[in-house]
Amino acid sequence: DVKVTQSSRYLVKRTGEKVFLECVQDMDHENMFWYRQDPGLGLRLIYFSYDVKMKEKGDIPEGYSVSREKKERFSLILESASTNQTSMYLCASSSPLRQFFGPGTRLTVL
Amino acid sequence: AQSVTQPDIHITVSEGASLELRCNYSYGATPYLFWYVQSPGQGLQLLLKYFSGDTLVQGIKGFEAEFKRSQSSFNLRKPSVHWSDAAEYFCAVGETGGNQFYFGTGTSLTVIP
Numbered sequence: 001d002v003k004v005t006q007s008s009r010y011l012v013k014r015t016g017e018k019v020f021l022e023c024v025q026d027m028d029h030e031n032m033f034w035y036r037q038d039p040g041l042g043l044r045l046i047y048f049s050y051d052v053k054m055k056e057k058g059d060i061p062e063g064y065s066v067s068r069e070k071k072e073r074f075s076l077i078l079e080s081a082s083t084n085q086t087s088m089y090l091c092a093s094s095s096p097l098r099q100f101f102g103p104g105t106r107l108t109v110l
Numbered sequence: 111a112q113s114v115t116q117p118d119i120h121i122t123v124s125e126g127a128s129l130e131l132r133c134n135y136s137y138g139a140t141p142y143l144f145w146y147v148q149s150p151g152q153g154l155q156l157l158l159k160y161f162s163g164d165t166l167v168q169g170i171k172g173f174e175a176e177f178k179r180s181q182s183s184f185n186l187r188k189p190s191v192h193w194s195d196a197a198e199y200f201c202a203v204g205e206t207g208g209n210q211f212y213f214g215t216g217t218s219l220t221v222i223p
Binding site (some may be wrong): 033048092101102 | 119142144146151152153154155156159161200202204209210211213214215216
């Protein structure tokens with residue numbers, strides 16, 4: 001079965017810190033995604049990547065960047081964390097027509 | 111533009127009662143439709159999906175969903191709810207190319223004994 005892992009389940013950072021969220025998938029999927037989940041807003045797409053070193057902005061890319069140096073790994077970077085980036089972050093990878101999700105990282109920015 | 115609407119933010123049902131969660135979508139082409147469930151503190155798990163063919167699809171945990179093109183709907187149903195079904199449910203539409211997925215805002219289900 002496909003496995004998508006995220007480096008941390010819970011993370012607490014301070015305002016202004018640089019934050020890395022890592023995601024790894026083991027099924028050789030080309031497409032990978034980062035979402036942010038907030039109550040009442042559902043899942044909002046931050047960035048996605050359809051190949052190594054390729055990325056596309058999603059609906060809310062401001063304040064975030066991504067890196068995909070290897071096919072199995074997709075990293076989300078908060079260059080300077082802010083309190084409004086406190087949220088649940090979900091990574092996913094997809095086969096042609098189905099997404100597989102990681103367990104999520106709950107990030108708190110103080 | 112593609113969009114997914116889940117009109118019910120929160121639903122409460124009694125254990126053993128039937129359940130229907132509503133989902134309406136807006137999509138220009140033939141949609142690929144999904145229902146996911148998220149238990150507290152967990153990622154999203156796929157319940158079922160529709161790509162083509164029979165408009166009534168069966169999923170895991172006793173769930174089913176019916177695609178109605180004329181109503182642009184893909185409602186999720188379960189005949190008898192169990193306490194363990196309490197969770198957040200998300201409806202999603204996938205683009206034909208498989209590069210983009212659009213999610214509804216979710217419906218939170220509470221099950222009372």
